[in-house]
Amino acid sequence: MKNIDIQAKEKALDLLRDKSDTKLITHMNACVRCGLCADSCMYYLTFKEAKYIPAAKVAAVSSLYRRYCTFAGKVAPSLVNAKELNEEYAAEMVDLLFGSCTVCGRCVKHCSIGVDIAYVVKKGREMLATMDMVPATLQATVDAAINTGNNMAIPVEEFTDTIKWLEGDLIDEMENPEARIPLDEYDKELFYTLNPREPKFFPLSISAMAKVFYAAKASWTLSTKYYDVTNYGFFNSNTAEATQIAKNLYDEVHKLRGKKLILGECGHGSRANRWEGPNYLKKSYDFETLTAVELIGDYIRKGTITLDKSLNNEVFTIHDPCNLVRNGGMFKEIRFVVNSAVENLVEMNPYGNDNYCCGGGGGMLAMSEYNEGRLKTGKIKADQILATGAKVVITPCHNCVDQLLQLNHTYKMGVKIVTIAEIVADAIVKNNKNKTI
Amino acid sequence: MNWYIIAALAALLICIISFAFQFFNLIKAGAPRDLSEKSGDLSGAILYSYTKAMMPKHKESAYLHMPTYAAGLIYHMGTFLSLALFVALLIFRFAGVEIPGIISLSIAVLLIITSLSGFGILLKRIVKKDLRYLSGPDDYISNLLTTMIQLLSALYLLFPATEPVYFVFAALLFLWMPVGKTKHVLYFFSARYHLGYFYGWRGTWPE
Numbered sequence: 001m002k003n004i005d006i007q008a009k010e011k012a013l014d015l016l017r018d019k020s021d022t023k024l025i026t027h028m029n030a031c032v033r034c035g036l037c038a039d040s041c042m043y044y045l046t047f048k049e050a051k052y053i054p055a056a057k058v059a060a061v062s063s064l065y066r067r068y069c070t071f072a073g074k075v076a077p078s079l080v081n082a083k084e085l086n087e088e089y090a091a092e093m094v095d096l097l098f099g100s101c102t103v104c105g106r107c108v109k110h111c112s113i114g115v116d117i118a119y120v121v122k123k124g125r126e127m128l129a130t131m132d133m134v135p136a137t138l139q140a141t142v143d144a145a146i147n148t149g150n151n152m153a154i155p156v157e158e159f160t161d162t163i164k165w166l167e168g169d170l171i172d173e174m175e176n177p178e179a180r181i182p183l184d185e186y187d188k189e190l191f192y193t194l195n196p197r198e199p200k201f202f203p204l205s206i207s208a209m210a211k212v213f214y215a216a217k218a219s220w221t222l223s224t225k226y227y228d229v230t231n232y233g234f235f236n237s238n239t240a241e242a243t244q245i246a247k248n249l250y251d252e253v254h255k256l257r258g259k260k261l262i263l264g265e266c267g268h269g270s271r272a273n274r275w276e277g278p279n280y281l282k283k284s285y286d287f288e289t290l291t292a293v294e295l296i297g298d299y300i301r302k303g304t305i306t307l308d309k310s311l312n313n314e315v316f317t318i319h320d321p322c323n324l325v326r327n328g329g330m331f332k333e334i335r336f337v338v339n340s341a342v343e344n345l346v347e348m349n350p351y352g353n354d355n356y357c358c359g360g361g362g363g364m365l366a367m368s369e370y371n372e373g374r375l376k377t378g379k380i381k382a383d384q385i386l387a388t389g390a391k392v393v394i395t396p397c398h399n400c401v402d403q404l405l406q407l408n409h410t411y412k413m414g415v416k417i418v419t420i421a422e423i424v425a426d427a428i429v430k431n432n433k434n435k436t437i
Numbered sequence: 438m439n440w441y442i443i444a445a446l447a448a449l450l451i452c453i454i455s456f457a458f459q460f461f462n463l464i465k466a467g468a469p470r471d472l473s474e475k476s477g478d479l480s481g482a483i484l485y486s487y488t489k490a491m492m493p494k495h496k497e498s499a500y501l502h503m504p505t506y507a508a509g510l511i512y513h514m515g516t517f518l519s520l521a522l523f524v525a526l527l528i529f530r531f532a533g534v535e536i537p538g539i540i541s542l543s544i545a546v547l548l549i550i551t552s553l554s555g556f557g558i559l560l561k562r563i564v565k566k567d568l569r570y571l572s573g574p575d576d577y578i579s580n581l582l583t584t585m586i587q588l589l590s591a592l593y594l595l596f597p598a599t600e601p602v603y604f605v606f607a608a609l610l611f612l613w614m615p616v617g618k619t620k621h622v623l624y625f626f627s628a629r630y631h632l633g634y635f636y637g638w639r640g641t642w643p644e
């Protein structure tokens with residue numbers, strides 16, 4: 001068991017003592033432990049153990065708040081469920097807050113009071129980060145992003161080679177040398193970003209988006225150094241590291257003088273840059289930040305690209321990434337784009353803002369020590385998918401794609417997993433000519 | 438004035454001051470600050486958070502647990518009725534106003550029903566393993582005091598001789614309210630506000 005340094009412990013507790021955070025004060029005091037959130041959490045539904053009830057995760061943090069930040073907790077701790085922060089307690093917090101919660105926020109929407117459980121879990125993670133207790137695997141992912149510019153530590157040369165190879169293929173396919181994948185170009189309208197899983201494992205999703213850009217005649221570029229849309233600092237909750245990662249991207253957009261930052265298909269990456277980024281950097285962004293889904297939606301609405309949905313004629317379903325939909329407001333936009341690109345969409349039950357997490361969120365995919373639990377909780381999603389009868393699952397998040405691929409294998413679902421760019425690229429027709437590109 | 442009435446009034450004063458202090462702290466901390474570009478209808482979402490989002494069909498905590506939800510609703514109505522009754526009874530007592538028998542009886546019956554809901558919820562907490570896991574002394578004390586005040590209010594209306602017990606329990610409840618989880622009477626409103634703000638800023642709510 002890791003020894004906790006006294007100073008680190010005090011710094012962690014100071015996070016709870018912040019009297020200027022009205023949200024913190026509120027959610028530390030609001031839970032009534034009615035337990036009615038239990039059935040909203042995939043961990044409880046899967047394991048049926050009380051420790052997985054969302055309220056237990058809230059209690060892991062709020063018990064410390066009561067102990068160190070309230071009069072009653074200092075005078076009569078056992079009376080008000082106040083707990084002492086020690087090595088053993090902190091170790092339990094790691095398993096509970098990192099290993100048993102994807103910060104999906106499903107319980108938040110369904111809580112009888114309105115406690116932001118996910119926010120409390122993140123606060124607990126932040127405390128653990130302050131005490132240097134982030135699971136090593138997750139920390140390694142954050143370190144890679146800080147040290148190399150991307151979370152998979154892909155060297156610039158390797159990335160450049162992959163993109164050049166994809167560009168060559170695109171030029172051949174389009175039979176047009178203007179079908180490019182620009183790198184490090186200045187003054188472009190769109191500064192596009194990727195999840196490093198794309199160049200590493202799913203290069204065809206880069207080609208798909210490049211096709212969309214080509215059809216839209218977009219002015220765009222990728223950076224060779226800072227193209228990574230992800231920010232695992234959001235998950236390890238080390239604010240300094242999350243800020244550094246967000247700043248790298250912000251500075252790169254400025255360096256290349258991009259007009260709009262386009263967030264590639266990544267749920268948490270979109271959230272970390274669109275919603276959290278300005279708060280990390282403590283300033284409003286001076287460029288527009290859009291998700292790829294919104295950009296594509298805009299292209300469709302304006303007629304910049306034309307889609308023929310009969311080209312996507314299988315049965316499709318959507319997996320809603322928690323950070324884009326419930327925590328990002330993209331429910332309708334995703335439906336608009338998908339319904340413009342496919343003929344036959346069957347929704348899961350539940351879906352949209354009520355969706356279940358795929359099980360890979362919250363940094364879970366990076367934490368191999370929790371693989372078993374991740375695949376077990378993912379069964380809920382696998383069952384949901386199978387119940388739709390769909391042959392293709394669309395999801396605008398490469399993290400979700402990765403988890404869904406593993407669920408596909410584990411539960412023998414026999415489905416195809418695609419991103420939104422891929423289905424849109426497959427449905428694009430050349431304007432005024434009924435010919436696919 | 439009897440000692441138990443003085444005790445109850447003193448406890449009420451402490452309760453009000455303590456809640457005022459907590460409320461002041463919330464206000465002093467200020468509204469949430471978000472530097473990202475707002476994308477939704479913030480005031481619509483905050484309103485939605487207090488209204489439609491609270492409807493049973495929008496929350497699993499309600500529609501998956503209808504008996505508990507209904508019991509909770511009745512129980513909370515009983516709590517508010519008891520608190521209002523405390524003030525009314527004091528005023529009537531000092532003004533020498535008699536509550537007509539039929540009204541006393543009706544309110545007493547109502548409060549007996551609401552307190553039964555409270556006992557039901559307490560029983561559920563004691564019997565269910567998962568709820569026991571979540572619970573500590575605060576959970577039992579909070580429930581017991583809130584349930585008892587409803588029952589004792591009813592008894593006091595029916596049998597005025599129970600007056601000392603009623604006021605002693607009222608005093609205990611007032612002292613406990615700002616300390617135990619009963620303080621959610623304040624933080625519930627603040628939590629709904631923050632939830633509406635969070636979802637509204639991002640365009641998730643109103644649905």
Ligand code: SF4
Pocket residue numbers: 030031032033034035036037038054055058110111112113114115117498
């Ligand atoms: S539903 Fe909300 S208030 Fe009830 S136990 Fe869960 S987090 Fe706490």
Ligand code: SF4
Pocket residue numbers: 040041042043053054057100101102103104105106107108117118121357
């Ligand atoms: S945020 Fe998601 S995983 Fe975490 S407790 Fe809530 S429902 Fe469960």
